[in-house]
Amino acid sequence: MSHTSIDENDIPALARGCAVLGTGGGGDVRTGSLAAIRAIRAYGPVPLVALGDLPEDALVVPLSGIGAPTVSHEMIHGEDEPKRIVEEVERIFGRPPTAIMSSEIGGSNGIAPVAWAAQLGVPLLDADGMGRAFPEVQMVSMYVAGLPTELVIMSDVAGNVVTIRPVDGLWSERLARAVCVAAGSHALMADYVLTAGRARGAVIEGTVTRALDVGRATEGAADPLRALQDRLGAARLVTGKLTDVERRTTGGFVRGTATIEGTGADRGRRLTLELQNENLVAIEDGRVRAMVPDLITVVDTETAAAIQTEALRYGQRVTVLAWPCDPLWRTPKGLETAGPRAFGYDLDYVRVEDLVTHA
Numbered sequence: 001m002s003h004t005s006i007d008e009n010d011i012p013a014l015a016r017g018c019a020v021l022g023t024g025g026g027g028d029v030r031t032g033s034l035a036a037i038r039a040i041r042a043y044g045p046v047p048l049v050a051l052g053d054l055p056e057d058a059l060v061v062p063l064s065g066i067g068a069p070t071v072s073h074e075m076i077h078g079e080d081e082p083k084r085i086v087e088e089v090e091r092i093f094g095r096p097p098t099a100i101m102s103s104e105i106g107g108s109n110g111i112a113p114v115a116w117a118a119q120l121g122v123p124l125l126d127a128d129g130m131g132r133a134f135p136e137v138q139m140v141s142m143y144v145a146g147l148p149t150e151l152v153i154m155s156d157v158a159g160n161v162v163t164i165r166p167v168d169g170l171w172s173e174r175l176a177r178a179v180c181v182a183a184g185s186h187a188l189m190a191d192y193v194l195t196a197g198r199a200r201g202a203v204i205e206g207t208v209t210r211a212l213d214v215g216r217a218t219e220g221a222a223d224p225l226r227a228l229q230d231r232l233g234a235a236r237l238v239t240g241k242l243t244d245v246e247r248r249t250t251g252g253f254v255r256g257t258a259t260i261e262g263t264g265a266d267r268g269r270r271l272t273l274e275l276q277n278e279n280l281v282a283i284e285d286g287r288v289r290a291m292v293p294d295l296i297t298v299v300d301t302e303t304a305a306a307i308q309t310e311a312l313r314y315g316q317r318v319t320v321l322a323w324p325c326d327p328l329w330r331t332p333k334g335l336e337t338a339g340p341r342a343f344g345y346d347l348d349y350v351r352v353e354d355l356v357t358h359a
Contacts, residue, residue, distance in 0.1 A: 006114055006124065007045040010212060011036050017215030018110030019306035020228065021207075023295050025278035026107020026133035027065055028308055036111055039118035046114050047123035049099060051205055054125075056197035059096070061089055062129055063113055064103035066137065066154070066176060067186040081155040081188035082116040088153050088161055089193055101125040101199075103140060103191060105207040106133025106278070107308065124208065129192070131204040131326040132295050135277040137176045138169030139338045141328050142192040145202035152176050153190040156183035169337075185249070204326050224304035225319055234323035235356040237282055237289050238262050238271040239301055242316040247275070247309070258298070258312050260320060271320060273298070275309045280343055282320060290322035291345070293329035293338045294352040297321050322352045 006014065014036075015029040022029075040046065054060070063082060082100075090096050100120065102113040105128040117124040129140035143149065149172040152164040162179050166172040172191065180187045194202070217231035218224035229236060240262040247256035255276050262269035271289065274281040279296040282289040290296050298307045301317045328334050330351070340347040 005045040005047050006040075006208075008037055008040045011040070011111070011114070013215030013219065014114070014208070014212050015111050015215065016218065016305065017211030017213065018105060018107055019308070020214050020232070020297050020299070021110065021131070021211055021295070022106030022133040022306065022308070023278040023297050024133075024275065024307070024309035025135060026104055026109045027112075028311070029108050029111055032108035032111035032115070035115035036118070039115035043118040043121065046117045048126050048208060049123040050126050051196060051199055051203065054098060054196035056195060058098035058196040059089070059093060059193065060099050060101050060125055060196055060199055061086065061097040061190050061193050062101045062103040062140075062142075063116055063188065063190055064109040065112065065186065066180045066189045079119055080159065081157070082120055084155040084159070084161050085153050085188060085190045086120055088163060089190065092151070092163075093193070097122060097193075098196070099123045099125045101203065102128040102208070103189075104128055104130040104133045105211055106130065109133065110208075110211055125203075126208045127199070127203040127205045128207045129203055131207055131329075132293075133278050134293075134338050137173040137189070137191055139342075140192065141204050141326075142194065142199075142202045143169040144328055144331065144334045144337050146333075147192060147194065147198060147202050149192065151193055153193070154179050154183075154187050156187040158183065204328065218304045225299065225301060228299065228304040229321060232321065232323045234321040235290070235352060237296075237320040237322055237356065238266050238269055238284070239264060239319040240266055240269070240271070240317075242312055242314055242318055245312045245314060247312075256309070258309070260298075260318060263317070273320070274345070276343060277309065279309065281340065281345060281347070282322065288347060288350070289355055290352045291340045291347060291349060291355075292343060293325040293334065293349075295323050295325060322356065324352055
């Protein structure tokens with residue numbers, strides 16, 4: 001189903017899809033949903049444009065919240081941060097942006113750009129820089145595609161605007177993270193302000209439409225979990241009860257582990273998830289079942305609604321799903337950027353298709 005605009009009725013499905021693609025991170029979709037609905041009511045539906053619809057020199061501004069998702073519950077973005085960032089873009093480039101893009105389609109960072117686009121009166125690009133959620137600034141398709149990280153613009157709730165000109169992607173993460181922590185572990189960021197011509201082949205296209213499609217998969221389904229699993233082409237790693245969650249917020253990230261004890265047909269099994277904002281590695285009996293950059297999402301077994309890492313609680317009845325990432329992440333540069341070793345795991349990447357059989 002092709003979309004030419006996003007209106008208020010699309011937000012619940014978009015939110016559900018972004019939560020699933022967020023693999024536990026990207027921020028809580030509820031706050032992004034409320035902001036999007038409010039902005040659409042105030043400014044009207046947001047046009048959704050494909051990259052091919054834009055002229056080569058059109059300026060695209062990828063926007064995302066940066067910081068620890070636990071903080072974003074309590075410190076909500078205002079309407080001023082996107083305006084201040086766009087003012088800085090205009091000051092630097094001498095013209096306004098043609099479109100806003102989500103830096104990551106996962107979590108609130110996938111849905112909040114609808115609000116930002118509505119407020120700014122510009123279309124939303126049907127693309128993003130991840131096809132999921134990742135915790136670090138350089139973990140975007142533009143970096144993997146070899147585009148230089150020339151400019152990062154950040155704004156916080158206090159009204160500060162910081163422009164960074166990093167020498168490379170890793171420095172963009174270090175510097176942006178330091179600014180983010182100084183701002184209370186929560187800020188709005190434009191990374192990789194780029195023209196549509198440079199974006200071709202460097203962004204992951206069609207991901208807003210995909211999030212809508214994933215979100216609609218469970219609408220009215222007799223078996224929401226099966227409907228979602230089929231739509232994603234996902235493997236079911238375990239169905240059970242959450243028995244242990246260990247979480248801490250440090251350095252602008254949420255880190256920790258979650259343990260699921262199998263129930264029903266999975267009784268006697270135990271799956272452990274390693275977290276850093278997102279679910280990164282799934283391990284059962286010392287054996288890896290799935291790993292980053294493939295997607296691992298925890299969903300409510302009854303409703304198939306995705307559960308953010310910071311919302312995991314003892315006793316929840318959950319199912320863990322895993323499915324393949326965008327092919328870009330399986331390239332050597334993609335794995336170097338966001339494979340298991342990029343997160344400190346002494347693991348060689350193995351595709352989820354080769355680690356599990358569909359249950």
